[in-house]
Amino acid sequence: MISSDVIRGYNDTFLLSLLNQGDSYGYELSRQIKEKTDGDYIIKETTMYSAFTRLSKKGYIISYPGTVTQGKKRTYYSITLEGKMHLKEKQEEWHITREVVDHLVKGEDK
């Protein structure tokens, strides 16, 4: 289990990255995250749905009602062009971040 403070702010990127592979909806995306990390990271429902609102406001995703319904109605999300551009930036940022944290977390001399 991973402390969420580390991930904070990267949830949006996770969702964008998954949506970049094709439209999907909340429940499905949360299952994908769980699967792809072998259960190491499980996104909280509230975290995810608040991320959707945020990403929509920023214009990174758009939503449309799902036709195929099982239980409650689904809301599908689609990544926009701005969303794709933002994703790319975040992907590049992550590489730098990883190096920085890597270096600072283990107390190594240069």
Add this chain to the structure above:
Amino acid sequence: MISSDVIRGYNDTFLLSLLNQGDSYGYELSRQIKEKTDGDYIIKETTMYSAFTRLSKKGYIISYPGTVTQGKKRTYYSITLEGKMHLKEKQEEWHITREVVDHLVKGEDK
């Protein structure tokens, strides 16, 4: 420049990691972070000093007044045994986190 939301919660670990190499004080630690990351990450003063309070309350560090003074009086910090244990946990956690984020950020199939 790295967005701080990514680093959030890892500032404590950075400071502990640096203190693990020897006692130090705020200003010096902030300079070390800047240097070690080649300016990619600069910790904000307020963030750092609030981290000290937090770490002290948790018993991960202890403080003592500095004798050598240049300008305003220094407060030195020392990592405790609990601090070292916590650091180790966080270091291990980081490795898992890195893999998880790595995997989710780039939209790869398994």
Add this chain to the structure above:
DNA sequence: ACATGTACTTCATCTGTCGTTGTACTTAGT
């Protein structure tokens, strides 16, 4: 009849970060 799974929503709260401002002393430059 009742639990479980699907799918989403609202609301209040918490925590770490950040911007702003202030204190206080020293050294270097003109």
Add this chain to the structure above:
DNA sequence: ACTAAGTACAACGACAGATGAAGTACATGT
């Protein structure tokens, strides 16, 4: 002598993302 810049820390309020708790709604299995 004056001033800017560097050293070193502290207090305060505000913000945003994450969280817990609870609720809505329907379908399926036993």
